[in-house]
Amino acid sequence: MAKICVIGTGYVGLVTGTCFSDIGHQVVCLDIDESRIKQLQKGQMPIYEPGLEQVIEQNVRAGRLAFSTNYRESLSGADFAFIAVGTPSSDDGDADMQYVKKAAISIAEHLDHPIIIVNKSTVPVGTGDWVAEIIQDLNSQDVPEFSVVSNPEFLREGSAVSDFMNPDRVVLGSTDPEAAQKVADLYETLRAPIMITDLRTAEMIKYASNAFLAARISFINEMATICESLGADVRQVAKGMGMDKRIGPSFLEAGLGWGGSCFPKDVKALAHMADTRGAHPQLLQAVMDINHNQRISAVKKLEQALGSLRGRLIGVLGLSFKPNTDDIRDAPSLDIIRMLLDGGAEVQAFDPQAMAASKAEIPQIILCDNPYAVAEGVDALLLATEWNEFKSLDFQRIKNNMRGDVILDGRNIWDEQDLHEMGFTYMGIGVPEPK
Ligand code: UGA
Numbered sequence: 001m002a003k004i005c006v007i008g009t010g011y012v013g014l015v016t017g018t019c020f021s022d023i024g025h026q027v028v029c030l031d032i033d034e035s036r037i038k039q040l041q042k043g044q045m046p047i048y049e050p051g052l053e054q055v056i057e058q059n060v061r062a063g064r065l066a067f068s069t070n071y072r073e074s075l076s077g078a079d080f081a082f083i084a085v086g087t088p089s090s091d092d093g094d095a096d097m098q099y100v101k102k103a104a105i106s107i108a109e110h111l112d113h114p115i116i117i118v119n120k121s122t123v124p125v126g127t128g129d130w131v132a133e134i135i136q137d138l139n140s141q142d143v144p145e146f147s148v149v150s151n152p153e154f155l156r157e158g159s160a161v162s163d164f165m166n167p168d169r170v171v172l173g174s175t176d177p178e179a180a181q182k183v184a185d186l187y188e189t190l191r192a193p194i195m196i197t198d199l200r201t202a203e204m205i206k207y208a209s210n211a212f213l214a215a216r217i218s219f220i221n222e223m224a225t226i227c228e229s230l231g232a233d234v235r236q237v238a239k240g241m242g243m244d245k246r247i248g249p250s251f252l253e254a255g256l257g258w259g260g261s262c263f264p265k266d267v268k269a270l271a272h273m274a275d276t277r278g279a280h281p282q283l284l285q286a287v288m289d290i291n292h293n294q295r296i297s298a299v300k301k302l303e304q305a306l307g308s309l310r311g312r313l314i315g316v317l318g319l320s321f322k323p324n325t326d327d328i329r330d331a332p333s334l335d336i337i338r339m340l341l342d343g344g345a346e347v348q349a350f351d352p353q354a355m356a357a358s359k360a361e362i363p364q365i366i367l368c369d370n371p372y373a374v375a376e377g378v379d380a381l382l383l384a385t386e387w388n389e390f391k392s393l394d395f396q397r398i399k400n401n402m403r404g405d406v407i408l409d410g411r412n413i414w415d416e417q418d419l420h421e422m423g424f425t426y427m428g429i430g431v432p433e434p435k
Contacts, residue, residue, distance in 0.1 A: 001025055002186055005078040007103045009036055009067070011047060011160060011261075011327075012120055012153050013084030018056050019164040021065035023189050028066050028074040032102075040067040048326040048353045051161045071110045080183065081107050083131070084120040084153075089265045093272035095124050104131045108138035114145035116179045120153050122206055122266055124273055128173065128199035147179035150199050152206030157260065158324030167192040173202020207273075210266040211284060216251040217258050218290040224254035224430025225297070234430025235412055254430045256332035256384060256410040257294035259321035264291075264330045294429075295332050298410055299339040301427055302380050305406045309343030313403070315378035317371055318385025319351035319358040326353035328361065332410070333384035337362055350374045352387055372397055379404035386411040395422055 002025050006017035009031040017029040031037050036046050043060070045053050059065035068074045075081060085099035100121055107117060117135070119128055132148045150173040155163045170192050174180040177196065184194045197205070224234040234254045242249030258264070267284055274281040303309050321331035328334060331354075337347050341364055348366035351358065355367050368374045371390060375381055375398040383390060391413055399405070399422055407419060409428045419426045420434035427433075 002079045003077055004028075004080045004082060004186070005030055005074045006082040006084055007031075007107075008083065008085035008099070008121070009033070009040065009046065010084065010086055011049065011157055012155060013082070014040075014047070014056075015049065015052060015155055015160040015164055016082060016084055016120060016153065018052060018059060018065060019161060020186065021059040021062075022055050022165075024064070025186065026064055027059075028068050028078075030068050030071065030074040032069060034069050037067045037069050049160055050158065050324055055161060071106050075107065075110045075115070077113070078115060080116050080118055080186070082118045082120050082151075083107075087121050087123055087265070087269075089268055093268040095122070095265070095269045097123065097127070100127065100131070101134065104134040105138060108135040111135065111139060111144050111146065116147050116149060116182055118149045118151045118183055120151055122152065122210075122262070122269075123203060124269060125200050125203045125207070128203065147174060147176040148199065149174040149176070149180050149183045150202040151183055152202060152209075154206075154209065157327055158322060165190065169193045169195055171195050171197070171202050171205050173197045173199040173205075175199060207266055207270040210263055211270050211287070213251050214258050214263040214267050214291070215283065215287045217253070218287040220252045220254045221257055221294050221429070222290050227430040227432075231432050232430075233432055237430075253412070255294070255386075255412060256298055256336070256429070257291040259330040259332050261327060261329040264288075295335045296339070298332075298336050298382070298408060298429075299343065301408055302340070302382065302406070303343065305408075305425060305427065306379055306404070309340060309345040312345045312379040313377055314340055314345050314347050315368075315374040315376075315381045315402075316347055316349040316365075317351075317374060317381065317383045317390050318387055319349055320354035320385055320387075323385055323387045326357065328354050328357050331358075331385075334358060334361060336382070336384065337365060348374055348376075348378065351385065352389065372401055375401040377401070377403050380406035380408065382408045383410050383413065386413045395419060395424070399423065 004020055004025050004027045006013050006029045009029050017027045021027040039046055083103045085103050087095040090096040128148045128150045152171055170187050172180040172183050180196045220238055227234040238252040241247050242252055271281040271284040306312050319333045340347055348368050350368045406425045412428045416426045416434040
């Protein structure tokens with residue numbers, strides 16, 4: 001059993017700290033946000049992440065997990081300090097490192113015993129060395145022994161707990177192989193393949209993985225656009241491609257494209273890193289452009305089907321950037337809603353978890369209590385996020401409630417033939433028009 005301090009209680013920090021406690025380690029999750037820590041101490045969840053609340057509760061009760069704002073107490077006797085703070089995009093696309101820097105300085109100020117510092121935040125390649133320099137510089141007199149290990153996370157929002165418990169691999173990068181091995185030991189019970197590299201390579205593996213996944217989605221979305229012009233069905237194309245073991249079936253779902261707190265920020269940051277070093281990231285640029293165009297093209301489809309957006313009422317099902325999360329960061333739905341409003345339409349919407357946050361971003365959205373209320377009086381209905389509860393709706397009821405008959409299935413979850421036969425004008429993404 002190791003003693004771990006996890007700095008940052010966002011998705012990554014909270015899931016990482018909680019799961020480490022669940023596999024037997026002694027964990028303190030630390031944050032400088034007092035209200036967040038108070039909330040956690042009272043057993044209230046600051047984020048919606050399926051399964052997390054229960055695991056937190058169990059481990060707090062077992063005495064393995066605690067929450068604190070106090071660096072001195074949290075780091076006291078800790079074998080490992082995990083940095084899991086946010087690295088939002090700054091204006092030029094570079095990752096904003098102020099929170100990582102603050103965390104490194106705070107560790108340095110309170111360091112009184114040997115420790116391994118593990119970086120979980122997604123940081124520009126080279127940050128591990130930079131963190132080590134910050135700590136070294138601030139402790140120039142008498143630095144306790146420390147090492148920096150990069151341990152990128154591959155957790156998906158909505159399934160983060162099970163992703164932590166069943167990793168495809170654990171990547172560790174360090175100039176100190178002994179320290180990397182000690183971090184590997186923390187994961188021992190998970191029996192995952194472990195890969196140990198140098199610091200920069202581990203940091204790069206994270207960016208390359210996210211960029212590749214984003215590229216797969218943009219690739220299939222480009223195929224969807226081509227399918228539409230040729231009358232082919234992208235769902236079958238993806239299935240046929242995915243049966244090739246070299247390609248595989250995941251991340252080939254055409255739709256409104258990728259959003260969230262990771263892909264947009266990481267692809268942009270990687271392109272920026274490449275640009276500033278004179279390497280021209282042509283593919284990454286195309287991956288981002290295609291993703292942006294998916295949103296514009298959804299608006300164009302609605303405009304075309306309705307003749308004009310002006311004065312139209314449009315219903316939107318789903319606001320979070322993907323199902324099973326309340327996260328709306330860079331959600332395709334919100335971009336599309338902004339464009340619809342700019343075009344003169346009104347928008348009403350429902351989401352199981354993300355309504356208040358969306359309303360705070362775009363006050364003009366009319367919030368509804370359920371999907372049927374969203375359909376009430378609308379000229380068109382857009383499915384933006386494929387929550388399970390939207391998969392089998394009573395479409396007769398939807399039809400009766402709607403003023404118009406246009407459906408844009410932005411995630412290809414409904415049966416186009418059924419809806420066509422019921423009298424809807426159905427549009428999907430890369431799906432041929434039903435006959
Ligand atoms: C992503 C990665 O999948 C994780 O491995 C990584 O750890 C995480 O970013 C991160 O860097 O922290 P996440 O953003 O939670 O995880 O969500 P994904 O499930 O990867 O989905 C990203 C976006 O792609 C969503 O908007 C989703 O709707 C979209 N998507 C996904 C598609 O449009 N098509 C697909 O086939 C798959």
